[in-house]
Amino acid sequence: MSQTKAALRLRAKEARSLLSPAEIATCSAGIEEKLLGLLDGFATVMVYVAKAPEVETMGLIAALNRRGVRVVVPIIERETCSLRLSYLPDPGVLVPSTFDVPEPIGHELPARPEEVEVVIIPMLAFDAEGNRLGYGAGYYDRFLCRYPHPKKIGIAFSCQQAGRIPADENDVKMDYIVTEKGIIRHNGRVI
Numbered sequence: 001m002s003q004t005k006a007a008l009r010l011r012a013k014e015a016r017s018l019l020s021p022a023e024i025a026t027c028s029a030g031i032e033e034k035l036l037g038l039l040d041g042f043a044t045v046m047v048y049v050a051k052a053p054e055v056e057t058m059g060l061i062a063a064l065n066r067r068g069v070r071v072v073v074p075i076i077e078r079e080t081c082s083l084r085l086s087y088l089p090d091p092g093v094l095v096p097s098t099f100d101v102p103e104p105i106g107h108e109l110p111a112r113p114e115e116v117e118v119v120i121i122p123m124l125a126f127d128a129e130g131n132r133l134g135y136g137a138g139y140y141d142r143f144l145c146r147y148p149h150p151k152k153i154g155i156a157f158s159c160q161q162a163g164r165i166p167a168d169e170n171d172v173k174m175d176y177i178v179t180e181k182g183i184i185r186h187n188g189r190v191i
Contacts, residue, residue, distance in 0.1 A: 008133055008162050012125035015159040016053055027157050028056035030180035036063055038153065038176060038183065039118060044111075046072040046085065046150070047120040049094060049102040054122050055155045061091055072111040075103045076139060083143045085111040113147040121174065123156040130154075130173035130186040131165035144172040151175050 019027070039045055045064055050057045064071050065088075074083040076098040086108040088094075093107035121140050125133040132154045134140055144152060154174040158181045167173070177184040 004166050005133055005136070008125045008165065009136065012133065012156075012160040012162070016124075016157060019053065019157060019159065024053055024056065024157075027180035029059065031055050031155050031178050032057075032060045032063065034178050034183055035060055035120065035153070035155065038178070039064065039069070042069065042117045042151075044070040044072060044115050045118045045120065046074065046111075046116045048122050049073050049088075049091075050122070051096075051100050051102065055157065057120070058091060060120070061088065065089060065091075070111075070115075072116055073104065074139075074143075075105070075108070076101060081137065081139065081142065083139050084108075085113060085116070087111050113143070114149070116147070116150045118151045118153060119144070121152060121154045123154040123160065123174075123177070125160050125162045125165060126154055126156055126174070126177050127162050127165045128184055129164075130175070130177065130184070131167045131171065132174055132177070133162075133165055138170065141170050141172050145170065148172075153178060155179070 047057050061071050071088045072085050073088045086104050093104045094102035097103040097105050123132040152174045153176045155178045158179040175186050
């Protein structure tokens with residue numbers, strides 16, 4: 001199964017690499033618009049901070065902060081293969097950190113995982129059944145197995161969709177997947 005996952009990751013990375021910076025910006029704006037509708041009414045939302053060429057999330061973070069939503073971002077702990085959480089009222093404190101992911105290192109405001117109502121998750125590949133492939137280290141799967149209560153929303157560009165993602169018992173399904181083309185519910189229905 002891991003060879004299949006490796007091939008799917010490679011295909012998704014290649015498809016994503018064909019998007020121009022302008023296409024990434026336009027598609028990211030469309031994803032942000034759909035997400036903001038899905039996130040109405042939630043008080044605490046965890047959002048990953050994107051690095052190129054992922055779906056951009058800075059506009060989403062700014063919009064949520066303007067709404068008064070408590071934005072939480074993950075901080076990668078390589079030693080323990082886990083995520084530590086911090087509130088992010090000011091994205092200006094972000095600096096490239098582990099794997100070049102922007103994190104609020106030196107400006108952390110610790111957040112409790114139990115308070116997070118929704119998690120916005122990056123995906124390398126996904127299918128219509130809510131399965132996702134990340135980068136392979138399992139940070140989000142471990143976090144979501146330990147804290148299964150939040151709604152799980154994966155975001156990616158539509159070109160990263162696969163016919164079927166093989167799922168292991170440790171893989172956590174998304175409740176929603178959002179692309180620039182629409183919102184896919186866990187049951188495969190597009191809304």
